[in-house]
Amino acid sequence: MYPQLVIDLRKLNDNLNALAGLAGQADCSLMIVTKSFCADKRIAAEILKHDAVQYLADSRIQNIASYADMAHGAGKETVLLRLPMQSEAEEVVRHADVSLNSEIETIRLLDREAGRQGKTHKVLLMIDLGDLREGLFYQNEEEIFSVCEEILRMRHIELFGIGTNLTCYGAIIPKPDNLGWLIDLAEKIENRFHATLSMVSGGNSSSVYLIQKGELPGGINNLRLGEAFILGNETAYTNRIPGTHNDCVRLRAEIIECKEKPSLPIGEVGVDAFGLVPEYEDRGIITRAILAVGKQDTDPDGLTPLDPGVDILGGSSDHLIADVSGTGHALGGTLDFRLDYGAFLKLFTSPYVTRTYLE
Numbered sequence: 001m002y003p004q005l006v007i008d009l010r011k012l013n014d015n016l017n018a019l020a021g022l023a024g025q026a027d028c029s030l031m032i033v034t035k036s037f038c039a040d041k042r043i044a045a046e047i048l049k050h051d052a053v054q055y056l057a058d059s060r061i062q063n064i065a066s067y068a069d070m071a072h073g074a075g076k077e078t079v080l081l082r083l084p085m086q087s088e089a090e091e092v093v094r095h096a097d098v099s100l101n102s103e104i105e106t107i108r109l110l111d112r113e114a115g116r117q118g119k120t121h122k123v124l125l126m127i128d129l130g131d132l133r134e135g136l137f138y139q140n141e142e143e144i145f146s147v148c149e150e151i152l153r154m155r156h157i158e159l160f161g162i163g164t165n166l167t168c169y170g171a172i173i174p175k176p177d178n179l180g181w182l183i184d185l186a187e188k189i190e191n192r193f194h195a196t197l198s199m200v201s202g203g204n205s206s207s208v209y210l211i212q213k214g215e216l217p218g219g220i221n222n223l224r225l226g227e228a229f230i231l232g233n234e235t236a237y238t239n240r241i242p243g244t245h246n247d248c249v250r251l252r253a254e255i256i257e258c259k260e261k262p263s264l265p266i267g268e269v270g271v272d273a274f275g276l277v278p279e280y281e282d283r284g285i286i287t288r289a290i291l292a293v294g295k296q297d298t299d300p301d302g303l304t305p306l307d308p309g310v311d312i313l314g315g316s317s318d319h320l321i322a323d324v325s326g327t328g329h330a331l332g333g334t335l336d337f338r339l340d341y342g343a344f345l346k347l348f349t350s351p352y353v354t355r356t357y358l359e
Helices: 009-025 041-048 061-073 086-095 104-117 141-153 176-193 205-212 341-349
Strands: 004-008 029-033 053-058 077-080 098-101 121-128 157-163 199-201 222-225 249-262 285-291 303-305 311-315 320-323 334-339 354-358
Touching: 004 009, 009 029, 009 041, 009 205, 009 354, 041 053, 041 061, 053 061, 061 077, 061 086, 086 104, 098 104, 104 121, 104 141, 104 157, 121 141, 141 157, 141 176, 157 176, 157 222, 176 199, 176 205, 199 222, 205 222, 249 341, 303 311, 334 341
Parallel strands: 004 354, 029 053, 029 222, 053 077, 077 098, 098 121, 121 157, 157 199
Antiparallel strands: 004 249, 249 285, 249 334, 285 320, 303 334, 311 320
16 A cells, blocks of 8 residues: 555665674674664564674664563663653653663652662763753763762662763754763763763764764763664765665655646635645646655655656645656656655654555
8 A cells, every 4th residue: 555665674784794804893782773763663573683783772662562571581780862752751761771860850760660670770860061961061070970979879770871962952963072071071980980881972873973073082982873774874064874765665656646737826825724824836737746755644745756757836734736747657646755854753653654665
């Protein structure tokens, strides 16, 4: 059935091999993020086969729960990326070996819950280096030390390490200097408390370019990679990573109407179904194809037709409209599209999009 995601597992393995090589070059452990493909079990199973991957991570505890047993059976650890909600403490301890945290009250809850479950839960304390998303602010060192001191006294929490997130909110690019602040802080924590931090996690796919340039600071020993795996991109400057594919997953949608019509709507223009005032280009009479996929399923602006003769004109909740003039595409046929991250994320979340796999 359509719309359909066509998932090439061979190409995804190529991407994984390329990232494993980079992680080895930088002496970093490899954490693969599963949230963009909604923890698809076939993709997760391919990741778990790879010796270079030590961790599977996701922002949703429901996704982690779907593969936690499989990951543990393969000798991998699971990581919750989004700061835990206090209301989900039980599920976090049950399914995630490690969680990223910045609130001491939440960590106290995790400590009590881990005690109830007879477990030790690992915490990666997040440090905000200026991107202004999650984390204790790096300049407030005494606050950071105070939180670390309390964690180290807990019976069921292990201070596994510290980490940072860059580029996702403030679009701040990882550099040797700001990652250097993280490394310096790790050293201060270890020296002050005579402790060992197992992980200093230097961010996400936006840090990959530093490995390529030979500039990733030596104290960084972990990277959390999602888009680099699934789309082959480093996200600081949006360049392709050598040896990767950007079409491991493509969208295939069916044409449900194909007619010659004017390119300009007729009448007074108001707002569309999403409250926006659309603008149109006068192309004369064109062959317009309507495809059975829409904004409820994806982001039309994030789709690129694989046929260069096709041009996306826009979409509504359930329809994608394209100019297919001169291409030969017809009613009942299908069109394939390459995806950007936003389109990709929504397509995997939509229950109306099916999946097929190439092995």
